Amino acid sequence: MKPCSTAINNAILITMEPGKAILEEGSILVEGDCIADIRSGAGFPSAPHRQIIDGTHLLVMPGLVNCHTHLPMSLFRGLADDLPLDIWLHEHMFPAEAAQMSPAIAEKWAMHSCRELLLSGTTCCCDGYFYEDYVAKGVEKSGIRAVLGQGVMDFPAPGVPDPGENIAIAEKFIDKWKNKNPLIHPSIFCHSPYTCSARTLKRAKEMADSQEVLFQIHVAETRNEMETVLSNQGERADSVVQYLDGLDILDRHTLMVHCVWLDEKDIDIVKRKNSPVVHCPESNMKLASGIAPVQSFMAAGIEVGLGTDGSASNNDLDLFSEMDMAAKLQKVALYDPCVLKAKSVVEMATLGGARVLGLDHRIGSLAVGKQADLIAINLRQPHLVPLYDPYSMLVYNARGSDVTHVMVAGFFRIEKRIWMAD
Amino acid sequence: MKPCSTAINNAILITMEPGKAILEEGSILVEGDCIADIRSGAGFPSAPHRQIIDGTHLLVMPGLVNCHTHLPMSLFRGLADDLPLDIWLHEHMFPAEAAQMSPAIAEKWAMHSCRELLLSGTTCCCDGYFYEDYVAKGVEKSGIRAVLGQGVMDFPAPGVPDPGENIAIAEKFIDKWKNKNPLIHPSIFCHSPYTCSARTLKRAKEMADSQEVLFQIHVAETRNEMETVLSNQGERADSVVQYLDGLDILDRHTLMVHCVWLDEKDIDIVKRKNSPVVHCPESNMKLASGIAPVQSFMAAGIEVGLGTDGSASNNDLDLFSEMDMAAKLQKVALYDPCVLKAKSVVEMATLGGARVLGLDHRIGSLAVGKQADLIAINLRQPHLVPLYDPYSMLVYNARGSDVTHVMVAGFFRIEKRIWMAD
Numbered sequence: 001m002k003p004c005s006t007a008i009n010n011a012i013l014i015t016m017e018p019g020k021a022i023l024e025e026g027s028i029l030v031e032g033d034c035i036a037d038i039r040s041g042a043g044f045p046s047a048p049h050r051q052i053i054d055g056t057h058l059l060v061m062p063g064l065v066n067c068h069t070h071l072p073m074s075l076f077r078g079l080a081d082d083l084p085l086d087i088w089l090h091e092h093m094f095p096a097e098a099a100q101m102s103p104a105i106a107e108k109w110a111m112h113s114c115r116e117l118l119l120s121g122t123t124c125c126c127d128g129y130f131y132e133d134y135v136a137k138g139v140e141k142s143g144i145r146a147v148l149g150q151g152v153m154d155f156p157a158p159g160v161p162d163p164g165e166n167i168a169i170a171e172k173f174i175d176k177w178k179n180k181n182p183l184i185h186p187s188i189f190c191h192s193p194y195t196c197s198a199r200t201l202k203r204a205k206e207m208a209d210s211q212e213v214l215f216q217i218h219v220a221e222t223r224n225e226m227e228t229v230l231s232n233q234g235e236r237a238d239s240v241v242q243y244l245d246g247l248d249i250l251d252r253h254t255l256m257v258h259c260v261w262l263d264e265k266d267i268d269i270v271k272r273k274n275s276p277v278v279h280c281p282e283s284n285m286k287l288a289s290g291i292a293p294v295q296s297f298m299a300a301g302i303e304v305g306l307g308t309d310g311s312a313s314n315n316d317l318d319l320f321s322e323m324d325m326a327a328k329l330q331k332v333a334l335y336d337p338c339v340l341k342a343k344s345v346v347e348m349a350t351l352g353g354a355r356v357l358g359l360d361h362r363i364g365s366l367a368v369g370k371q372a373d374l375i376a377i378n379l380r381q382p383h384l385v386p387l388y389d390p391y392s393m394l395v396y397n398a399r400g401s402d403v404t405h406v407m408v409a410g411f412f413r414i415e416k417r418i419w420m421a422d
Numbered sequence: 423m424k425p426c427s428t429a430i431n432n433a434i435l436i437t438m439e440p441g442k443a444i445l446e447e448g449s450i451l452v453e454g455d456c457i458a459d460i461r462s463g464a465g466f467p468s469a470p471h472r473q474i475i476d477g478t479h480l481l482v483m484p485g486l487v488n489c490h491t492h493l494p495m496s497l498f499r500g501l502a503d504d505l506p507l508d509i510w511l512h513e514h515m516f517p518a519e520a521a522q523m524s525p526a527i528a529e530k531w532a533m534h535s536c537r538e539l540l541l542s543g544t545t546c547c548c549d550g551y552f553y554e555d556y557v558a559k560g561v562e563k564s565g566i567r568a569v570l571g572q573g574v575m576d577f578p579a580p581g582v583p584d585p586g587e588n589i590a591i592a593e594k595f596i597d598k599w600k601n602k603n604p605l606i607h608p609s610i611f612c613h614s615p616y617t618c619s620a621r622t623l624k625r626a627k628e629m630a631d632s633q634e635v636l637f638q639i640h641v642a643e644t645r646n647e648m649e650t651v652l653s654n655q656g657e658r659a660d661s662v663v664q665y666l667d668g669l670d671i672l673d674r675h676t677l678m679v680h681c682v683w684l685d686e687k688d689i690d691i692v693k694r695k696n697s698p699v700v701h702c703p704e705s706n707m708k709l710a711s712g713i714a715p716v717q718s719f720m721a722a723g724i725e726v727g728l729g730t731d732g733s734a735s736n737n738d739l740d741l742f743s744e745m746d747m748a749a750k751l752q753k754v755a756l757y758d759p760c761v762l763k764a765k766s767v768v769e770m771a772t773l774g775g776a777r778v779l780g781l782d783h784r785i786g787s788l789a790v791g792k793q794a795d796l797i798a799i800n801l802r803q804p805h806l807v808p809l810y811d812p813y814s815m816l817v818y819n820a821r822g823s824d825v826t827h828v829m830v831a832g833f834f835r836i837e838k839r840i841w842m843a844d
Contacts, residue, residue: 074804074807074808075808077807077808077810077819078808078809078810078811078814078815078818078819079810081763081764081811081814081818082753082759082760082763082764082814083759083760084759084760085759088759112804112807113804115804116804116805119803119804119805120805223757282746282750284754285750285751285753285754286749286750286753286759286818287753287759288753288754288756288757288758288759289754290754290757291754311819314818314819315814315815315818315819316805316818316819317805318805318821321743321746321821324704324743325747325750327708328704328707328708328747329707329751329754331504331707331708331709331710332706332707332710332711332712332713332751334710335645335710335712336710337504337505337506337507337510337708337709337710338504338505338506341503341504342503342504381541382496382534382535382537382538382541383538383541383542383738383739383740383822385496385499385534386496386497386499386500387500388499388500388501389500389503392500392503392504392737393500393737396500396503396708396736396737396738397499397500397733397736397737397738399740399743399821399822399823400805400821401821401823401824402823
């Protein structure tokens with residue numbers, strides 16, 4: 001029988017709540033799907049139907065939020081590496097998808113990716129792909145929380161043989177999943193400004209607004225994207241961001257993924273429109289796309305989340321290594337070891353990510369009344385000892401495999417690193 | 423009783439032997455401390471006193487070679503992060519060492535670091551620190567293979583209160599450990615051109631040559647190092663490499679660590695003198711030192727090994743994440759995803775590292791007659807599936823925690839991820 005409440009007693013609690021920070025010896029009580037209480041000092045007593053977990057040697061924190069994935073693409077992990085993005089995409093990924101992707105494959109590999117995500121401490125992801133209705137079925141089985149965007153492009157894609165149907169298929173997906181499962185938030189994912197026409201982008205954004213869902217899009221990932229976009233559309237803008245702004249699709253609910261090639265003027269626009277950004281350093285490095293000006297985004301007050309991108313371009317979904325990479329990359333890019341400090345990076349991977357997805361009222365920090373999405377890390381391992389600063393430890397030496405317990409909405413999906421059956 | 427031989431049957435064998443590459447279904451036989459046989463197809467049969475391990479779902483490869491560590495500094499892991507190198511070194515590391523480092527602490531934390539190294543698949547490391555005699559005792563207990571360099575600087579250091587004794591203490595250490603344990607190779611570690619005078623460097627190198635041991639030195643780690651060195655020494659060179667070459671200390675047995683700030687002329691000198699280089703990308707990124715021109719080193723034919731640096735500047739000793747970082751960093755730095763391909767990076771972390779340390783006749787690849795230093799990786803984990811290219815998998819998605827078995831000189835130090843008693 002599932003316990004009615006769970007207490008983790010006497011752990012190091014990283015709350016990520018502004019002003020509350022860290023409880024060195026903290027205890028957390030979960031009732032139903034919510035956090036019922038948090039206290040310092042003595043733990044919660046035993047009670048009927050209460051599971052008590054000894055948190056000594058555990059660090060407990062909000063589950064990580066991975067703001068950009070392509071879940072079924074774990075099937076293509078390692079299929080074609082060390083290649084330029086355009087060759088990787090057009091000569092390997094698109095043909096592999098055309099040949100192999102099917103509803104059953106999308107569901108199976110989405111489920112596979114969710115297991116990987118949960119096993120490395122991620123409790124919420126934001127996905128964009130095709131056959132998203134089947135992706136949602138795999139996601140649902142795994143028990144992870146997710147924003148799921150049905151993909152839109154102006155040429156044939158898996159499950160969308162006629163591009164003229166792309167937005168209608170996306171809207172059908174949204175209608176179906178809108179109130180189906182409290183853990184699943186449907187969305188629309190326009191692949192990019194170079195694979196979608198201005199008309200498609202505008203229509204897709206209008207549909208997203210009328211449905212009140214997140215509009216996801218890859219923006220300015222590569223240096224030559226601007227040329228492609230502008231030559232396709234006629235020279236009505238100086239940059240991809242200006243082009244998108246001209247289409248009036250940038251606002252709080254437009255999630256801009258990558259944002260590598262933005263100049264100061266672009267950053268001003270993004271700030272003014274209040275659009276959130278997703279940083280995917282490992283994918284940008286591996287595909288040699290460039291280094292996103294994340295420090296400038298943060299200085300401007302733009303909300304930034306962290307994403308792994310799909311497993312075909314990273315090649316894993318471990319947000320711990322992504323935190324490490326993000327912090328180190330920005331430092332070396334700016335020749336300044338003081339930028340993107342460990343605590344900011346942990347925030348980017350938790351509460352920041354929740355904000356970016358518009359879910360910070362429910363997840364992203366440990367606070368009474370919020371959803372019980374949390375993870376525990378086993379501190380008794382050589383590479384995590386000694387422990388002076390938990391944020392430093394989480395960014396620079398912890399690994400996804402250090403996660404022992406993973407809870408989503410009050411339910412342990414992983415306990416002592418063992419996968420829990422439904 | 424310890425078995426007389428061990429066979430791992432039907433694994434994926436990554437030999438790293440030039441021209442022999444990968445056996446998709448390979449078996450390896452270890453007798454005593456050496457590799458006795460390697461075969462494809464059917465595994466080795468059972469025999470008296472032979473341990474047989476089923477290698478199905480295991481990948482077996484040479485143990486990793488970490489070419490730069492400061493083992494006792496794991497005590498300072500996470501003590502002072504997100505700071506400039508000079509403040510980190512002079513205001514935090516040197517004072518912490520002065521206050522806390524002792525023979526017992528050096529031995530204890532060296533042992534701790536060796537456990538971390540072994541648990542993440544490293545079977546040989548090259549260390550430079552102080553109290554190296556005590557470091558050697560910790561290393562000896564762990565069972566790892568190591569090159570150990572007693573530190574030399576021209577000001578007081580742990581265990582060397584009088585800098586005038588620095589080279590004598592190093593020579594005493596070398597004399598003591600030269601033929602004591604076949605797994606331990608003594609060496610000398612001159613901290614840097616900015617902490618050692620020209621006279622010290624020359625005398626230390628002469629001693630290293632007469633003792634026939636490796637001479638280790640940090641070279642051109644930061645951009646302002648050149649100014650410091652040249653202003654200290656008078657302007658007799660245009661670069662740190664030219665300065666060291668002018669002292670006549672560059673040759674096959676001088677291990678140049680970091681080498682971030684080298685220009686084309688410097689690279690020509692290093693190539694001509696045949697000096698090996700150690701690349702430490704994570705440390706260089708975290709301290710914002712810069713990006714070493716590794717692709718240029720390799721194009722010039724310079725031998726390059728990979729190192730984590732100490733845990734105070736990384737903050738771990740996991741060479742798997744170092745491989746990932748090295749590959750991705752070089753690609754984004756050169757805007758070319760084709761440079762530093764996965765196979766080259768695996769070579770850098772195995773046979774290349776062995777060459778850099780002058781140990782490639784004994785370790786670094788799986789070949790009959792070589793020392794049995796090998797590791798096994800559990801392939802049955804979501805983030806390692808599917809598997810198209812083992813080199814890609816090792817660099818881009820494997821983690822140190824995926825290592826299940828670690829053997830050094832024929833003796834399992836870790837079996838099924840459990841630490842083996844002596």
